[in-house]
Amino acid sequence: MEDLFSICREHRSLASGEYEAQFHAMKTLLTAVLTLALAAPAIAQTRPDQVAFRGLYKELVETNTTLSVGDCTIAANRMAARLKAAGFGDADLTVYIPAEQPKRGGLVAKLPGTDPKAKAILLLAHIDVVEAKREDWSRDPFTLIEEGGYFYARGSSDDKAQASIYTDALIRLKTAGTKLRRTVKLALTCGEETPGDFDGAEWLAKNHKDWIDAEFALNEGGGGSRYPDGRPKSLGMQAGEKVFQDFRLEATNPGGHSSVPRPDNAIYQLSAALLKVGAYEFPVQFTDTTRLFFTARGKIEGGETEAAINRLLANPADMAANAVASRDPRLHSMLRTTCVATLLQGGHADNALPQRATANVNCRMFPGDPVAGVQAQLVKAIGDAGVTVTAVPPLSPTPPPPPLTPLVYGTAVDLAKKMFPGVPMLPTMSTGATDGRFLTSAGIPTYGVPGSMGDPDGNGVHGLNERTRVDGLYQQRDYLFELIKLYANSK
Amino acid sequence: MRIIGAALAALLAVSTQAQTLRPDQAAFRGLYQELVETNTTLSVGSCTIAAAQIGARLKAAGYGDGDITYFQGPDHPKEGGIVAILKGSEPKAKAILLLAHIDVVEANRADWTRDPFKLVEEGGYFYARGASDDKAQAAIWADTMIRLKAAKPLRRTVKMALTCGEETTYAFNGAQYLANNMRDLIDAEFALNEGGGGTLDDSGKPVRLEWQIGEKATQNYTLEVTNPGGHSSRPVHPNAIAQLAAALVKVDAHEFPVQFNAVTRAQFAGIAKAAGGAQGAAITALLANPEDKAANAIVSQDSTLHSTLRTTCVATLLNGGHANNALPQRATANINCRIFPGEPVETVRATLASVIGDPAVSVTAVPPIRPTPGSPPLSDKLTGPAAKLAAKYFPGVPVLPAMSTGATDGIFLFAKGIPTYGVPGIYEDADFGHIHGLNERIRTKSVYEGRDYLFDLVKVYADAP
Numbered sequence: 001m002e003d004l005f006s007i008c009r010e011h012r013s014l015a016s017g018e019y020e021a022q023f024h025a026m027k028t029l030l031t032a033v034l035t036l037a038l039a040a041p042a043i044a045q046t047r048p049d050q051v052a053f054r055g056l057y058k059e060l061v062e063t064n065t066t067l068s069v070g071d072c073t074i075a076a077n078r079m080a081a082r083l084k085a086a087g088f089g090d091a092d093l094t095v096y097i098p099a100e101q102p103k104r105g106g107l108v109a110k111l112p113g114t115d116p117k118a119k120a121i122l123l124l125a126h127i128d129v130v131e132a133k134r135e136d137w138s139r140d141p142f143t144l145i146e147e148g149g150y151f152y153a154r155g156s157s158d159d160k161a162q163a164s165i166y167t168d169a170l171i172r173l174k175t176a177g178t179k180l181r182r183t184v185k186l187a188l189t190c191g192e193e194t195p196g197d198f199d200g201a202e203w204l205a206k207n208h209k210d211w212i213d214a215e216f217a218l219n220e221g222g223g224g225s226r227y228p229d230g231r232p233k234s235l236g237m238q239a240g241e242k243v244f245q246d247f248r249l250e251a252t253n254p255g256g257h258s259s260v261p262r263p264d265n266a267i268y269q270l271s272a273a274l275l276k277v278g279a280y281e282f283p284v285q286f287t288d289t290t291r292l293f294f295t296a297r298g299k300i301e302g303g304e305t306e307a308a309i310n311r312l313l314a315n316p317a318d319m320a321a322n323a324v325a326s327r328d329p330r331l332h333s334m335l336r337t338t339c340v341a342t343l344l345q346g347g348h349a350d351n352a353l354p355q356r357a358t359a360n361v362n363c364r365m366f367p368g369d370p371v372a373g374v375q376a377q378l379v380k381a382i383g384d385a386g387v388t389v390t391a392v393p394p395l396s397p398t399p400p401p402p403p404l405t406p407l408v409y410g411t412a413v414d415l416a417k418k419m420f421p422g423v424p425m426l427p428t429m430s431t432g433a434t435d436g437r438f439l440t441s442a443g444i445p446t447y448g449v450p451g452s453m454g455d456p457d458g459n460g461v462h463g464l465n466e467r468t469r470v471d472g473l474y475q476q477r478d479y480l481f482e483l484i485k486l487y488a489n490s491k
Numbered sequence: 492m493r494i495i496g497a498a499l500a501a502l503l504a505v506s507t508q509a510q511t512l513r514p515d516q517a518a519f520r521g522l523y524q525e526l527v528e529t530n531t532t533l534s535v536g537s538c539t540i541a542a543a544q545i546g547a548r549l550k551a552a553g554y555g556d557g558d559i560t561y562f563q564g565p566d567h568p569k570e571g572g573i574v575a576i577l578k579g580s581e582p583k584a585k586a587i588l589l590l591a592h593i594d595v596v597e598a599n600r601a602d603w604t605r606d607p608f609k610l611v612e613e614g615g616y617f618y619a620r621g622a623s624d625d626k627a628q629a630a631i632w633a634d635t636m637i638r639l640k641a642a643k644p645l646r647r648t649v650k651m652a653l654t655c656g657e658e659t660t661y662a663f664n665g666a667q668y669l670a671n672n673m674r675d676l677i678d679a680e681f682a683l684n685e686g687g688g689g690t691l692d693d694s695g696k697p698v699r700l701e702w703q704i705g706e707k708a709t710q711n712y713t714l715e716v717t718n719p720g721g722h723s724s725r726p727v728h729p730n731a732i733a734q735l736a737a738a739l740v741k742v743d744a745h746e747f748p749v750q751f752n753a754v755t756r757a758q759f760a761g762i763a764k765a766a767g768g769a770q771g772a773a774i775t776a777l778l779a780n781p782e783d784k785a786a787n788a789i790v791s792q793d794s795t796l797h798s799t800l801r802t803t804c805v806a807t808l809l810n811g812g813h814a815n816n817a818l819p820q821r822a823t824a825n826i827n828c829r830i831f832p833g834e835p836v837e838t839v840r841a842t843l844a845s846v847i848g849d850p851a852v853s854v855t856a857v858p859p860i861r862p863t864p865g866s867p868p869l870s871d872k873l874t875g876p877a878a879k880l881a882a883k884y885f886p887g888v889p890v891l892p893a894m895s896t897g898a899t900d901g902i903f904l905f906a907k908g909i910p911t912y913g914v915p916g917i918y919e920d921a922d923f924g925h926i927h928g929l930n931e932r933i934r935t936k937s938v939y940e941g942r943d944y945l946f947d948l949v950k951v952y953a954d955a956p
Contacts, residue, residue: 246815258827259896260794261805268743271736278733333725340726346809350711350825360815362723431724
């Protein structure tokens, strides 16, 4: 999930999950002073608490939770059993099972805080994984294999690392009897990787918001990145994401025999519309998050790009500055809503005039842009009433991005300075989608927390031989454990 | 089947009379019914069975085993056909060939008002799939062969080929197979085929008779753009679908130049005369100067005339992308061209490529790559007797030459040196009798009169020096 480059390389991932894209890939970030100690190879000594964590992580990873043959409910029950063994009572544990899909269950847990008036915080992770074929992998994807400083398995990174860290954190807090001011809630959900199928986070937000209600939620989608040699490069705090929405363009025509072409033709009409969609640029927009991101990015790039970004920050309508800043497709997409034709279909026989031609236009809407607004812009750009533009269900919620508050962001930055000295933190907006959109739109601002710093090769997330660094995982666990405590004790 | 858009005035009314079948007509009707009721669709039918039924009737009429040849392509056991030969008295005289196809377009019983594979006679019409296209002509040819066998020998040899696969693009084509593999068996000075006929007005009065002489060739081309693709959350330039869309818009805007050949000159002259007015004047101007843009604009308002004037290419199929959330790696379109007789397939391909002007868009001719011969010559030897007989059977009805914009099997035979013509004689209603569509039908009168006319015409040709 860390790196869009890998997502693009791994073809299968395009058809499966949908939450990947991170824009903290700061390739040229060389200015920071880095602490080499953090990047040193894993030391064979493992602390007792890490051994316990490893057992939980192994059990979760080795429970197949793919849609095809796996079972999230088993995984949820196993995590519930561990929480129960740690002292959680039945009142604080809920394994929910959707009626229609008994294998797509999940778990909600609660560790009550000392101040009943303080709002809770929510730890959110998904426990389902992308499909993995044994014959395509070098190792069994559902056996946790430690090799050369890496944990290999499907889900070893996405998202069972974070799911394990959160569950382990609750267990440690409970067994240690740690008193925290706020209630800490945990939601392990199923269905993040399967758009169009049951999604536990969406279901909870709609049906049992009280179970998960919180001042804010910590989710995947943040993380960080490493240099090719493994040194930490940057940490990321994801605040907001672009919204996935498909639109269907359609032109129809009476058709006829192809030996006698008529002046109007559904395929040509659609083609003209697609040219206009391709030529249309949505206006430049910024959120608080992307302002911070672009400011930092400008400094890293320097020169012409920095100047252009600064002009664009001052005036989003500056076309010349936009032209420079948008040269990089990643920045281009982060600056605006984008819509691109992805599927094309037309006609019914080689020797008949087409009666219908359709295209799927996949939009990544800027946070807060309403579906109807994007649709209206497409209709206007096309300028042909004969080409219909329809939003394809499911209609995604379009919440504005959650604010980067001093509590959420400042706390994470301060802790990172201590635990990852010299590694810069960047606020990011995902161009892809996570489950955070369901919670944020339900009034629970959801952030992708820093900590999981991915390799430049993408760690095989959604692809073959998914892996995560052993030392990195333990450091991520330590960081998040401290961060959770800080958040839970905050005013 | 050919389509003529310009309305022509009826010059003479032919009285309609109740049909009381003569004995020879009753015999014909039995043959026609058997052929129509034998399902010969590609999906579930069998041309081979239909060919065998015709063969049995020929044998009963006195044809020997040596006079009958069944054929079928390898791996196409249900797509067989039959060739029959009636030897002439003059061994040096060249043969004539009667050609018809016995396969039919698919027909779904649920969609039809009547069973498409039952010959239903109702309100002066025969209803059935193939009642018109092309089993009326196939039945008339087989019946002709049976009647000629009992008659006085003719000077020339008369051959008949009933073939399967005219209606399908990518399956077995019997006419093509014969032309390529059994050329000697079907050798003839010329062949008589479907594609001509005649047109009735709404009241059933004959408007005109038609010779189909030459046809546009069908050729499909694929436009294809490929791209490394990527994740749709990060669009990049170029985009395969956008490139294809740009190419298609250019193909749409391109107009192939106006052309005439001897047939279409005569055809347009006839249309101009009948139409008169602004259209007639524009046609006359265009005949004088094919580059007359103003005249072209007027004449080409009629889609059929537009297509008869030039090569046309039109996008018919579109496909692109592999996932809603991925940038497309491939986008393709099928361009269906109807090539003016004589224009090479490669020339049209090169024109499309040049019009598109984007090396990223490949333009490839899709097999089967069909021959594109010119038009067979207009010959008085053919048109003279046809006109003379028409004056007898259909007095006052003009006989006009026409090039068809659609394709027939004639193109395969002509490519191998057998000039093939769509004969006049069998009239269709102005709506073409719903051929290829629902509730295909033909007037019973058109079938019986066409049969009489064609029988006499074959005899005249076969006895000609």
